[in-house]
Amino acid sequence: MTTIVKQTTKLIAGMIFMYGIYVIVHGHLTPGGGFAGGVIMAGSFILLILAYGSDFLKLLKEESGTTMYENLAMIVVLFLAVSGLLIGTHVFFLNWIPKGTVGHLVSAGILPLYNIFVGIEVAASIVTIFLALIIFKEEVSK
Amino acid sequence: MEIAISVITGFMIIGALYAIHARDLLSAVIACGIVGYSLVICFLLLKAPDLAIVQIVIETITLIIMVAVVLDSTREEKYQKFDRQGYFTAILSILIIVVLFYFMMNSVSSLDPFGEGKLRMAQSYVEGATEKTGSANLVTGVVFDFRGYDTLGEATVLVTAVLGVLTIMRIKGKK
Numbered sequence: 581m582t583t584i585v586k587q588t589t590k591l592i593a594g595m596i597f598m599y600g601i602y603v604i605v606h607g608h609l610t611p612g613g614g615f616a617g618g619v620i621m622a623g624s625f626i627l628l629i630l631a632y633g634s635d636f637l638k639l640l641k642e643e644s645g646t647t648m649y650e651n652l653a654m655i656v657v658l659f660l661a662v663s664g665l666l667i668g669t670h671v672f673f674l675n676w677i678p679k680g681t682v683g684h685l686v687s688a689g690i691l692p693l694y695n696i697f698v699g700i701e702v703a704a705s706i707v708t709i710f711l712a713l714i715i716f717k718e719e720v721s722k
Numbered sequence: 723m724e725i726a727i728s729v730i731t732g733f734m735i736i737g738a739l740y741a742i743h744a745r746d747l748l749s750a751v752i753a754c755g756i757v758g759y760s761l762v763i764c765f766l767l768l769k770a771p772d773l774a775i776v777q778i779v780i781e782t783i784t785l786i787i788m789v790a791v792v793l794d795s796t797r798e799e800k801y802q803k804f805d806r807q808g809y810f811t812a813i814l815s816i817l818i819i820v821v822l823f824y825f826m827m828n829s830v831s832s833l834d835p836f837g838e839g840k841l842r843m844a845q846s847y848v849e850g851a852t853e854k855t856g857s858a859n860l861v862t863g864v865v866f867d868f869r870g871y872d873t874l875g876e877a878t879v880l881v882t883a884v885l886g887v888l889t890i891m892r893i894k895g896k897k
Contacts, residue, residue: 603775608857611771613865615876619779626786647888654881661874673870679856688857694866698877705884710787716891717794 581631589631596624604699608688614695618702625707629714643711650704653697660693724836727764734760747797751788755781772861 604617664674680687737756744750758781765774802808834840847864855863865873 608859608862610859611861612775613772613859613862616772616775616779619776619783623779623783626783630786630790647884650881650884654877657874657877661870673867673874675855675867682852682856683858688855688863691855691857691862691866694873695862698873701877702880705880706783708884709887712887712891713787713791719892 581633585631589627593624593628596627597621600624600699600703604695605692606685607695607699608691609683609685614698615702617695618699619706621699621703622706622710625703626710629710643708643715646704646708646711650701650708653701653704656697657694657701660690660697664690723767727767730760730764730767745799747792747795747799748789750799751785751792754788755785758784772859 600617600619600621600623602617603612603620604614607613607617661673664671664676667676668674675689675691677689677693679689682688686692734757737753737760741750741753741757744753758777762774762778762781765771765777847868848860851860851863851868852858855867857863857867
């Protein structure tokens with residue numbers, strides 16, 4: 581791509597990433613949440629790869645990283661769900677952390693934690709699919 | 723509002739039909755985009771901003787990926803001649819459409835008017851969600867608290883889809 585595209589991407593990608601984090605963290609207060617924010621975060625990475633070409637991030641190494649983050653986040657979500665079985669009334673998906681005041685950033689008990697880890701999982705999954713397609717193309721053209 | 727949604731649904735049908743019959747695959751992909759973005763407007767008219775955000779972001783990412791894939795292909799669709807088997811398939815699909823339409827009309831006539839039906843379950847979700855979950859956004863309260871199993875299933879489906887893509891999209895086997 582041309583220099584203009586590269587410089588604009590360099591300026592914008594970080595802001596898109598921050599906006600994804602905002603949507604995830606405020607998921608229990610405003611519209612949005614883990615799924616939407618995760619895809620926005622993945623979008624910033626896809627923008628970088630599209631602008632700088634496939635050599636930019638040393639893709640083969642990145643792919644194993646994203647796969648690992650995706651699976652780890654999924655396991656953490658499962659552990660959070662199972663932790664409800666150990667505490668209080670012993671129900672799967674129990675909201676056992678104190679709920680706090682409605683409308684504050686730190687409130688709603690365990691829901692923000694679910695949002696954050698589902699967000700990581702979704703972002704890593706979509707980046708992994710994109711990288712798999714790029715690596716497939718590189719392997720074919722070799 | 724019903725008129726607006728009907729018009730937008732008409733646009734979606736036209737876009738989908740064009741996507742099937744377009745000769746250039748790039749214009750077919752962009753016609754699929756009409757369907758997705760019209761769905762966003764439908765969600766906004768029905769007052770569902772959560773769904774609208776997810777749909778608009780997913781649609782954009784899918785469109786980028788599909789355009790990147792199509793630009794690397796020959797961009798032309800293969801056409802087959804319309805032979806005897808084609809006629810049989812066409813008659814069969816028209817028959818299935820008639821049967822499905824008949825049963826759909828039967829079931830629609832017994833529904834409540836649009837936007838006024840009140841399920842007992844939904845009522846109790848809407849009334850008690852904020853106190854029970856402590857979440858100001860009611861959708862998050864339902865998705866991660868009342869319907870936690872569903873969300874766990876969705877996330878697991880995504881992980882499985884990624885594993886499938888990684889398994890299929892590999893020419894050389896990974897040791």
